[in-house]
């Protein structure tokens with residue numbers, strides 16, 4: 001399944017590994033670029049563009065690079081440029097939103113860009129120490145921030161916000177909902193953040209009840225997907241409904257409804273993008289129900 005491949009295939013060594021091996025490795029260093037949350041891509045294909053350090057603008061400081069991982073030939077870094085003037089000379093290209101590039105990325109690139117997006121956002125909101133309020137600096141190739149106050153020296157590590165996403169079924173139908181801000185007629189599986197002191201199963205049952213008034217049982221883990229908008233890990237589940245009457249209890253959804261496999265195959269509503277975990281949950285259910 002696509003989502004599982006994203007997690008396991010790319011060799012995502014942490015920066016300690018890189019730091020201890022960087023003097024012994026002869027692997028080429030390859031950089032991708034971001035600016036204001038968008039990735040630098042080819043104009044037409046929206047494929048990622050890669051650069052060596054020598055090709056990058058001379059004004060960039062090497063200590064601001066962030067290590068992402070490696071494959072058999074290269075070490076990969078992201079550099080978040082602060083001005084378009086810092087682009088490599090005559091590089092062409094355009095800046096693209098990760099959500100629209102997803103279909104043009106390899107599985108390794110999907111993993112790498114998700115990590116890049118999450119880390120860049122994490123750096124932006126952790127400029128000050130959460131213990132003493134002093135300024136922090138990037139450390140360990142961008143995988144740690146450290147407090148500049150020598151007495152404190154607190155290290156901040158990237159955090160994740162766990163979120164659940166669930167496909168609820170009742171006999172031959174599945175439960176989908178839509179938020180008001182989404183494109184017309186776009187529906188998706190039920191999702192929400194895990195709250196403090198809550199198990200994943202509790203979060204699944206609570207979110208489904210709050211959003212649709214449906215009670216569920218047989219909650220079963222399916223798969224997970226990084227969702228760096230800004231820092232979530234989506235944990236996907238299947239569940240079976242024990243009630244059928246929908247009521248939008250917390251008004252987070254504008255609409256929720258039961259859909260049959262035939263409804264979804266006939267295009268009665270727009271479904272989530274192909275690489276999303278919600279689409280994987282829906283597709284697996286359709287294929288299993290055949």
Ligand SMILES: [Zn+2]
Nearest residue numbers: 129132147152
């Ligand atoms: Zn501090």
